[in-house]
Amino acid sequence: MTKFYITAAIPYVNAKPHIGHALEFVQGDVIARYHRLAGDETMYLTGSDENALKNVQAAEKAGQEVRAFCTLHADEFVELAEKLSVQFDVFQRSSSEKHHVSSQELWKLCAKNGDIYKKTYEGLYCVGCEAFYTPDELNKNGECFEHPGKKLEKVGEENYFFKLSSYKEKILQLIESGELEIIPEKQKNEVVRFLQGDVRDISISRSKERAHNWGVEVPGDSTQMMYVWFDALNVYQSGVGFGIDEQKYKKWWPADVHLIGKGIIRFHAVYWPAMLLSAKLPLPKRIYSHGYITVNGQKMSKTLGNVIDPIEIIEKYGVEPVRYYVLREIPTTEDGDISIDRVGEMYSSALANELGNLVSRLAKLCEGSSIAATNVKTFSPAVSQAINRFALRGALDDIWNRISALNKRISDEKVWEKKGDDRLKTLNELVAGVIAVGYDLQPFLPETAKRMLSIFTEKTITQPAPLFPRLSA
Ligand SMILES: [Zn+2]
Numbered sequence: 501m502t503k504f505y506i507t508a509a510i511p512y513v514n515a516k517p518h519i520g521h522a523l524e525f526v527q528g529d530v531i532a533r534y535h536r537l538a539g540d541e542t543m544y545l546t547g548s549d550e551n552a553l554k555n556v557q558a559a560e561k562a563g564q565e566v567r568a569f570c571t572l573h574a575d576e577f578v579e580l581a582e583k584l585s586v587q588f589d590v591f592q593r594s595s596s597e598k599h600h601v602s603s604q605e606l607w608k609l610c611a612k613n614g615d616i617y618k619k620t621y622e623g624l625y626c627v628g629c630e631a632f633y634t635p636d637e638l639n640k641n642g643e644c645f646e647h648p649g650k651k652l653e654k655v656g657e658e659n660y661f662f663k664l665s666s667y668k669e670k671i672l673q674l675i676e677s678g679e680l681e682i683i684p685e686k687q688k689n690e691v692v693r694f695l696q697g698d699v700r701d702i703s704i705s706r707s708k709e710r711a712h713n714w715g716v717e718v719p720g721d722s723t724q725m726m727y728v729w730f731d732a733l734n735v736y737q738s739g740v741g742f743g744i745d746e747q748k749y750k751k752w753w754p755a756d757v758h759l760i761g762k763g764i765i766r767f768h769a770v771y772w773p774a775m776l777l778s779a780k781l782p783l784p785k786r787i788y789s790h791g792y793i794t795v796n797g798q799k800m801s802k803t804l805g806n807v808i809d810p811i812e813i814i815e816k817y818g819v820e821p822v823r824y825y826v827l828r829e830i831p832t833t834e835d836g837d838i839s840i841d842r843v844g845e846m847y848s849s850a851l852a853n854e855l856g857n858l859v860s861r862l863a864k865l866c867e868g869s870s871i872a873a874t875n876v877k878t879f880s881p882a883v884s885q886a887i888n889r890f891a892l893r894g895a896l897d898d899i900w901n902r903i904s905a906l907n908k909r910i911s912d913e914k915v916w917e918k919k920g921d922d923r924l925k926t927l928n929e930l931v932a933g934v935i936a937v938g939y940d941l942q943p944f945l946p947e948t949a950k951r952m953l954s955i956f957t958e959k960t961i962t963q964p965a966p967l968f969p970r971l972s973a
Pocket residue numbers: 626627628629630644645646647
């Protein structure tokens with residue numbers, strides 16, 4: 501049995517989840533479900549990034565204790581996953597004791613290799629990103645590109661530094677050779693350009709005061725806390741036993757895929773591999789980067805008041821239409837747009853009129869005929885290849901082309917007028933086509949696929965209740 505280990509990025513838990521989180525959870529779920537169905541022993545992990553300063557600030561603002569505040573929001577992410585039919589095997593909170601022990605272990609290994617040193621640092625810090633920036637990395641107002649309008653803090657203190665610069669050549673070579681694969685090409689090129697530039701060592705700790713005494717303590721120095729990214733990336737290891745359960749760790753690590761949003765590519769494709777190389781641990785194999793979701797053409801923001809709560813659209817349209825929307829209407833590796841109305845339009849067109857209609861009209865045509873049940877056991881090569889290239893939308897394009905072709909054949913050949921053997925032969929072929937579609941749809945729309953497979957593998961096919969009932973106005 502082959503193992504397959506995929507991770508989704510761990511969200512900050514300073515607010516409740518939005519539609520962008522739903523997109524990433526669902527994308528990873530499709531890949532994980534595909535591997536489970538293909539017979540791989542599969543692990544799908546995410547968790548919560550709790551040691552960030554912005555969680556502390558958000559908790560203070562809400563007048564709550566930090567841990568309780570993080571628990572409240574972490575639970576909302578777990579709930580969202582359940583509502584989206586996303587099956588995580590591990591949800592690793594970075595405030596857990598095990599994660600702290602594991603991250604200190606990683607730190608010790610990097611220190612042992614001589615890659616951690618102390619230095620006084622002065623720089624501009626974006627609390628939103630939990631990162632230092634140099635002036636040339638900021639916009640014309642001196643703000644970071646991810647958080648325009650937010651003033652950066654000028655910070656000066658003695659910190660620990662990690663020798664990132666020592667690993668730039670090695671990582672560049674790993675990425676260019678494809679040993680560490682980055683999809684899409686655009687993000688790969690961005691990382692390559694960064695590595696070809698002036699790569700500096702990074703600060704990986706901060707004073708306990710600045711961290712509000714919240715986070716993972718630096719081993720051997722009780723005055724310093726780890727920089728949040730140092731421990732956050734290690735969730736991918738701590739969640740599978742690194743520094744805690746050696747046997748479990750050996751079984752799952754390295755990750756086969758890290759699925760992330762494009763804004764955190766540098767952390768995953770540069771900092772993280774460097775930390776692992778320093779600790780002499782195996783590197784992840786692939787990084788898949790997706791884009792951002794805009795709402796009616798605008799960036800989602802609390803100020804604009806256009807943040808879409810995925811649970812609201814699930815309640816309005818059901819879970820599978822929402823999965824369908826984020827997988828098909830949003831380009832897998834690029835930015836895409838959502839509006840609540842367009843989810844409804846897709847529901848009516850692609851789901852009810854194309855797929856739902858195919859299933860109900862074919863089932864009706866099959867009533868009274870004895871159809872030889874087809875037993876499909878593998879994914880179609882086109883769908884497999886698309887999933888393995890992180891082209892989830894491409895896989896659905898292929899499936900929907902087949903749905904259209906089947907609908908067209910029923911109409912063109914006027915199957916309802918056919919008689920005898922000719923009719924039976926045609927129905928058998930159509931049913932085989934629909935079963936193959938149902939099989940391929942399993943990772944994407946698990947409930948719909950299950951219903952399709954059950955309708956057409958019955959001995960006597962009868963017309964089912966509509967897969968996607970007409971929406972009430
Ligand atoms: Zn920022």
